Every structure is written in structure tokens, then in C-alpha cells.
Amino acid sequence: MTGDDTPRDVDKSDDGMDSTSESRPDGGTDANAADEDVHGYVPEDDPDPKEAVTEEKPRTETQDTAEDARSGGVVDERVEKTTSPVIQTPVVKTVARILTPFVVAFGVYLTLFGTSLPGGAFQGGVVMASAIVLIGLAFGFDPTRKWIDPLGLAGLFVLGAFLFGGIAVAAVPLGGAILELFVFPLSVEDMVKLAEVAIAALVSGVITGLVIWLAAGYEKAEKDGNATSENGNGNGGDNA
Amino acid sequence: MMWLGLELALILFVVAAAVLVAFARDIVGAIVTFAAFTLGIAVIWVLLAAPDVALIEAAVGAGVTSVLFLITVMKTTGMSGESEETGARTAETDGGSAADGPFRSINVPALMMVGALAIPLGYVILSLEPVGAENAPAVAETYADGQLTPYGHYIENTLEEAGFPNAVVSVLVVYRGLDTLGELIVAFAAAVSILVVLEREDIL
Numbered sequence: 001m002t003g004d005d006t007p008r009d010v011d012k013s014d015d016g017m018d019s020t021s022e023s024r025p026d027g028g029t030d031a032n033a034a035d036e037d038v039h040g041y042v043p044e045d046d047p048d049p050k051e052a053v054t055e056e057k058p059r060t061e062t063q064d065t066a067e068d069a070r071s072g073g074v075v076d077e078r079v080e081k082t083t084s085p086v087i088q089t090p091v092v093k094t095v096a097r098i099l100t101p102f103v104v105a106f107g108v109y110l111t112l113f114g115t116s117l118p119g120g121a122f123q124g125g126v127v128m129a130s131a132i133v134l135i136g137l138a139f140g141f142d143p144t145r146k147w148i149d150p151l152g153l154a155g156l157f158v159l160g161a162f163l164f165g166g167i168a169v170a171a172v173p174l175g176g177a178i179l180e181l182f183v184f185p186l187s188v189e190d191m192v193k194l195a196e197v198a199i200a201a202l203v204s205g206v207i208t209g210l211v212i213w214l215a216a217g218y219e220k221a222e223k224d225g226n227a228t229s230e231n232g233n234g235n236g237g238d239n240a
Numbered sequence: 241m242m243w244l245g246l247e248l249a250l251i252l253f254v255v256a257a258a259v260l261v262a263f264a265r266d267i268v269g270a271i272v273t274f275a276a277f278t279l280g281i282a283v284i285w286v287l288l289a290a291p292d293v294a295l296i297e298a299a300v301g302a303g304v305t306s307v308l309f310l311i312t313v314m315k316t317t318g319m320s321g322e323s324e325e326t327g328a329r330t331a332e333t334d335g336g337s338a339a340d341g342p343f344r345s346i347n348v349p350a351l352m353m354v355g356a357l358a359i360p361l362g363y364v365i366l367s368l369e370p371v372g373a374e375n376a377p378a379v380a381e382t383y384a385d386g387q388l389t390p391y392g393h394y395i396e397n398t399l400e401e402a403g404f405p406n407a408v409v410s411v412l413v414v415y416r417g418l419d420t421l422g423e424l425i426v427a428f429a430a431a432v433s434i435l436v437v438l439e440r441e442d443i444l
Contacts, residue, residue, distance in 0.1 A: 110295065115404035118291035120412065126299040133307050141311070154435075161428045168421055179417035189403040192413045199413075202424055206431040207304055215311045218438050 088138065096138030103131040111200040115189055121196035125203025132208045141215035153209055160202025167195055247287055254280040263343045267317065271309045278302040292408045 104127075111124030136144040168179045176183035181191040257277035264270040278301035285294035381392030388396060394407050394415060402410040412420050435441045 114409050115406055117406065118408075119295060120292055120406070120409045122412075123292065123295040123299060126296065126304065130299055130303045133304060137307065154431075157428060157431055161424060164421065164424055168417070179421065181414055181417070187403055188401070188414065192402065192404070192409065195413050195417070196409070199420070199424065202427060206427045209431050210434055211304065211307055211311065213434050213438055213440055214308065215315075216438070216440070217315055 088140065093138045096134050100131045100134060103134065104128055107131065107200070107204070111196050112193060114196055115192055121199035122203055124196075125200035126207055128200065128204040129207035129211070133211050136211065136215065141212060145212050145216050148208070148212065153205055153212070155205075157202045157205030157209070160198045160200070160205060163198035164195055164202070167191065167198065243287060247284065250280050250284050250287070254284070263346075265342055265344050267313055268310070269342075271306055271313065274309070275302045275306040278305070 107124045107126075107128030107130075109124070110119035110127055111121050114120035114124065132144070132148070167181075171178060171180045171183055174183040181188050181195075184191050186194075254277055257273050257280060261270050261274045261277060264273060278297060282294045282298040282302065285291070285297055381395060382388055394411050398407040398410040398414075399405050402414045404410065432441075
């Protein structure tokens with residue numbers, strides 16, 4: 001075991017740094033493109049992947065020391081340092097990177113074709129959110145949280161709520177009751193698709209935020225600052 | 241009858257997984273088994289011709305809920321169930337040391353509570369009309385006097401009134417849109433309250 005451990009650790013640190021530095025922007029653009037398609041919303045996270053990459057370095061180092069600690073029999077250290085419940089191997093990262101665009105596309109498909117095929121906005125929204133959850137599992141939830149623009153994430157479900165509420169209220173001046181879709185100039189199917197996009201935006205934003213923010217935990221000290229993020233993580237582990 | 245055999249196998253799998261979730265000592269193993277349980281339920285939904293529910297069950301139950309459980313375990317007791325458990329918790333929940341094996345011992349009062357819940361529930365389920373029977377209230381398209389039930393109305397008129405064939409979506413958005421608005425308000429409130437409880441509302 002000890003003979004195996006040392007080369008495996010070296011490999012792991014190398015692979016981890018390489019694959020993350022390449023893979024983060026890839027998965028990011030895919031997810032963003034699909035988000036853009038559905039919600040007409042462009043997350044402004046161009047600087048964020050770089051930041052996430054610079055953020056990766058200390059994390060993999062801690063993971064390395066954590067591996068050593070695990071081989072020494074101390075489990076507490078490893079648990080508090082890692083930010084994902086899955087041990088992050090290149091296999092998991094590669095699979096997540098390949099699968100994410102397909103998952104998002106499936107969510108878009110479920111949302112937009114829910115009127116004529118099995119599916120719907122709730123299903124599509126949850127599937128789209130699960131793509132982000134997959135990225136979080138593979139690459140750690142802390143880098144994922146820093147990679148996602150929190151304002152954009154909150155804007156996603158605020159946009160969904162206001163779009164659906166707008167559809168609901170806009171029926172009144174057109175001469176209908178609240179949410180009476182028959183009074184709009186568009187066909188009912190198109191109005192339903194519009195409402196479905198609103199529901200999917202809200203659901204995907206809520207589910208993503210639920211997982212991402214719950215994984216971040218209760219960290220009073222951290223004010224979303226980049227310089228203090230490492231300290232914030234440590235405090236979070238202690239507080240939780 | 242092949243489908244019946246498949247359904248029976250799935251039900252056995254689901255029941256076995258549920259029992260395993262209750263008695264597994266390794267908490268991460270229990271979570272993974274719970275995900276398998278939910279996937280079995282999702283396949284049962286597909287066999288019952290409810291693909292919409294199956295999608296939700298698979299995505300929310302097996303996907304997001306399992307991840308939430310994993311995050312919670314990671315944040316509290318740690319990923320390795322046995323060595324992370326404190327002595328008090330071990331004595332309270334396991335009734336023995338961690339070396340007893342992969343399963344917890346049976347908690348008799350909890351078993352009695354579950355039995356007290358399961359017996360009336362099973363009685364109610366067995367007294368329901370079989371799926372597709374004439375008197376089954378949820379699936380009868382007409383009342384005895386020939387008038388359409390709400391279900392029958394949705395089935396008969398969705399294509400004509402809404403213009404698309406998926407009756408589930410038409411009920412959600414067209415016929416019962418106000419209920420969906422309420423659901424969305426609940427989801428919105430959940431997201432906002434997560435931010436407030438974790439004191440992360442300053443990101444806005």
C-alpha cells in the first residue's frame with residue numbers, strides 16, 4: 001500500500017491540476033450556452049474560470065495532504081478539507097465534463113417540448129439544475145460556487161418568478177381573469193411554452209441555489225471575498 | 241404478463257432497498273441505496289404509464305435529494321460513517337459497537353410506530369378500487385349520469401382547448417395555473433429563506 005501511495009499521489013496532483021485548468025472553462029461555456037438559449041440570460045463569468053483555476057491550486061494541495069492523512073489513519077482532516085462528497089478523480093471529472101452539455105440539452109428539450117411530449121417545466125428545470133450539481137460533485141462545490149455568478153443565479157429565479165407573475169397579471173388588462181391564457185394574442189401553446197420557460201428558470205435557479213448554498217454552509221466571516229476564501233472555508237468546516 | 245413479472249421484481253427490489261436503507265450502518269451506503277430505491281420507484285412510474293412523474297422522481301429523488309443528503313452528511317458526521325460516529329450516538333442509535341456488522345439492530349419502539357402507521361395505510365390501499373376500474377374516482381372519465389369528471393374534461397378537451405396533447409402540462413399551466421403560481425411562490429420563498437438562514441443574502 002505504501003509503495004502504491006506515493007506515485008498515485010503524484011499522479012493525482014498532476015492530473016487534478018491539468019484537468020481542472022482545462023476542463024473548468026469547457027464545462028462552463030457549455031452550460032452557459034444552454035442557459036442563454038432558454039432564459040435569454042447571459043451569466044457574466046468570463047473572469048471567473050481563471051479565478052476558479054487559481055483557486056484550484058491550494059485546494060488540490062490540501063487534498064494531497066489529506067490523502068496522506070488518510071493513509072495515516074486520520075479521517076477528520078480529509079472530510080473537512082474536501083468540498084465535494086465524491087473523491088475527485090480524473091474519471092469523475094471527465095465524465096462530468098462530457099455529460100454536462102447533454103444533460104442541459106435534455107433539460108431544454110423537456111422544457112420546450114413538454115407541451116407535446118412527456119416532460120414539462122419542472123422536470124426540465126430540475127434536470128438543468130442537476131447539470132450544475134454534477135459539476136459541483138465532480139469539481140468541488142466551492143469552486144463551482146465561485147464560478148457561478150451569484151447575482152446571475154439569484155437573477156435566474158427572480159426572472160422566472162416575475163415572468164410567470166407577469167403572464168398571470170397581464171391577462172387582466174387584456175380582459176381575462178388572472179392566468180387566463182386564452183386572451184393573449186399568441187396561441188395558448190406559445191403562452192404555455194413561455195410560462196414553461198419561466199417555471200424552468202425559477203426551478204433550476206432554486207434547485208441550483210439550494211445545493212450550492214447549502215454546500216457552502218454557514219460562513220458568517222466570508223463576504224464572498226476571494227482573498228479570504230481559504231480562511232472562510234476553514235471556518236465553515238469548523239462551524240459546521 | 242411479462243410486465244407483471246417485471247413489476248413484481250421491481251417492487252421486491254424497492255422493498256429490499258428500503259429495508260436496507262433503514263438498517264444499513266454505513267450512512268453513505270444508505271444514501272446510495274436510497275438513490276437506487278428512488279430509481280426503482282421511477283421505473284415503476286414508467287411502467288404505470290406516468291413518465292412525467294418518473295422524470296421528476298428520477299431527477300429530484302435520485303439526483304438532487306441524494307446530493308443534498310451527501311452534503312448534509314459531509315457537513316455533519318463526515319463521510320465515513322463508523323469512525324465518525326461519536327460514542328453517545330453509537331450507543332443511542334445502534335445498540336452496539338460498530339464491529340457488530342453492516343446492519344443496525346432493530347429499534348423496537350420505532351418498529352411499533354412504523355407498524356401502527358403501516359397497517360392502516362395498507363388497509364386503505366387494499367380497499368382502493370383497482371387501477372382502471374369504473375368506480376375508481378381518479379380515472380373515471382364520466383360520472384354515472386354521463387357528465388364528465390374533471391379528469392375526463394382534461395382528457396377530452398386538452399387538445400381542443402389548449403392546442404397541445406400533453407394533458408399534464410395543460411392541467412399545470414392552463415387549467416390549474418393558479419396552483420402552479422402558488423407552487424412557484426413556495427419555491428421562491430424556499431430559495432430566499434435558504435439565503436436568509438445561511439446569512440448569504442448579502443450576495444444580492
